[in-house]
Amino acid sequence: MTERPRLAVVGAGPAGLAAALTAAARGVRVLLVDAAEQAGGQFYRQPAAGLGGHRPHTSHHGWRTWERLRTGLERHRAAGRITHLTDHHVWCVAGGSGGFTVYALRGPGQEEGVAVRADAVLLATGGYEQVLPFPGWTLPGVVTAGGAQAMLKGQLVLPGRTAVVAGTGPLLLPVATGLAAAGARVAALVESAGPAALTRRLPALAAQPGKLAEGAGYAARLLRHGVRVLPRHTVLAAHGTERVEAVTVAALDRAGRPRPGTARRVRCDTLAVGHGLLPHTDLAETLGCALSGTAVRVDAEQRTDVPGVWAAGEATGVGGAALALAEGRIAGHSAAARLYGTAPDPRRWAAADRARTRARAFAAALDAVYAPPAGWAERLPDETVVCRCEEVTAGRVREAVGALGAGDARTVKLITRAGMGWCQGRMCGPAVAGLTGCPLDPGRRPFARPVPLGVLAGLPDTE
Structure with missing residues (x-):
């Protein structure tokens, strides 16, 4: 960069784009850093350029909003107000009142280090999926719901020919309809929540009639594609040898526990499963930003408690694209005004x-x-793998608590190695917390992703 940007925005999803465009429109020089090859994030994920997708809008919701964001980004880039660094994986942000340094890895192998300084930072790092373990969840063919959607949107491929979509959360609806529209046979949509829960929240939901209409549209598409919807059901196990071949599902009672005699097998070659999203807070924690539960704490201007640092989108609490766009605009206005x-x-x-x-x-x-079904951790067999990276079972975690006296997630980690692998506990953290009864507290990590030793060795001594 020939000129130091006033504001570095990390993440080019809905929140990051909204913040960058808003700040740039107010005259701020913006550096937009993102790991993907194209802007949009998971919500507006685009097909890879070489795939020649002719109708990408068919797999997207809110395409007109995306077109406005894309046009605005192109306009500000042409005017020199926004510098967009794609394929840059940010692993750390450091600094304070004198300015900040954004450290990233770039290139296919992520072996080249890049450091860019800025006067202020806006974190729009999004969220990641939560998957609660069950027997067979490590089989090939079992993917996260968001992973199935990413394959469909970004690579224009199906994860399998016959799919079951399961878990809980609004993400399951676009995943099931997207797979069905692309040619997969969706054997079942297994949702642990039920209609009664929606009815109890109807006044709050009715305040967003557009969202209700969106949900009704998904329901109509599921009906049109002949997708069997199983509300108040859960997946008990996945079965197969080389890959998943079937899943066992069961109905849930009012307490959220499987009802005896309701288990049935559903044949499939793909299981797309998810139990909601968790905020990405690694960079915020490294900067010393306070958290509220599992999310970054912000004020009415989307400011964190660290001067010069803003946060917006799923990092401050999972709430969907509309909330992320609104928070991004507010953060962009605030950053421009404060700068x-x-x-x-x-x-x-x-x-x-x-x-x-x-x-x-x-x-x-x-x-x-x-919310995930009650008592899921109690029903998990001891032999079920909980930490995939270190192959730690549920029984080993229970032993650490019961026989060895571990009273917190950190001690369980030291005894069992659960959370010490490649993902650093991002995948197994919720499961370990559920098994131990400990709160799900994000572990403070110095790096947001693995970093080659050569990159660290190449940093100046002062850094």
Whole structure:
């Protein structure tokens, strides 16, 4: 970069794009850093350029919003207000009142280190999927719901020919309809939440009629494709030898436990499963930002408690694209105002604030509806692998707590190695917390991703 940017935005999903465009429109020089080859994040994920996708909009919701964001990004890039670094994987952000340094890896092998300085930082790092383990979840053919969607959107391929989509959360609807529209036979949509839970939250949900209409549209598409919907059901196990061949599902009672005599097998070659999302907070934690539960704590301007650091989108609490866009706009307005000592445009600020309030209320209602089934950890057989990286079983975790006296997740980690592998506990953390009864507290990590030793050795001594 020939000129030091005033604001570095990490993440080019809905929140990051909204923040970057808003700040750039207010005259801020913005550096937009993202790991993907194209902007959009998971929600607006685009097919790889070499695949020649002719109708990418057919697998997307909110395509017109994406087109506006894309056009705005192109315009600001051409004007020199935004520098967009693609295929840059940020592993650390450091600094303070004197400015910040964004450290990233670039290139296919992620072996080349890059460091860029900025006056302020806005974290729009998104979230990652939560999958609660069950027997057979490590079989080939078992993928996360978001992973199946990424294959469909980004690579234009199906994870299999006959799929079961299972777990809980609103993400299951677009995944099931997307797979069916692309030619897969979706044998069942297995959702642990039930209609009664939605009915109890109807007043809060009705405040967003557009979202209700969106849900109705998904329901109509499921019906049109002949997808069998099993509400108040859960996957008990996946079966197969070389890959998944079938799953056992069962109905849940009012307490969220499997009802005796309701188990049945559903044949499939793919299981797309997910139990909601968790915020990505690694970079924020490295900077010393306070958390509220599992999310980055922010004020009404999306500012963290570290001066010069803003956060927006799923990192501050999972709530969907509409909430991420609203928070991104507010963060962009605030960053521009604070950097230049001016006041935000009151009309635009008020509109974004109203959108944020409505989206947060809707997200809170959905959180109450789509909770994992009660007692899932108690039902997990001892031989089930919980930590895939280190091959730690549920029985080993229980032994660490019961026989060896581990009273917190860190001690369980030291005894069993659960969470010491490649993912650093991101996948197994919720399962270990559920088995031990400990709260799911994000572990503070110095790096947000693995870093080659050569990159670390090449840093100046002062860094």
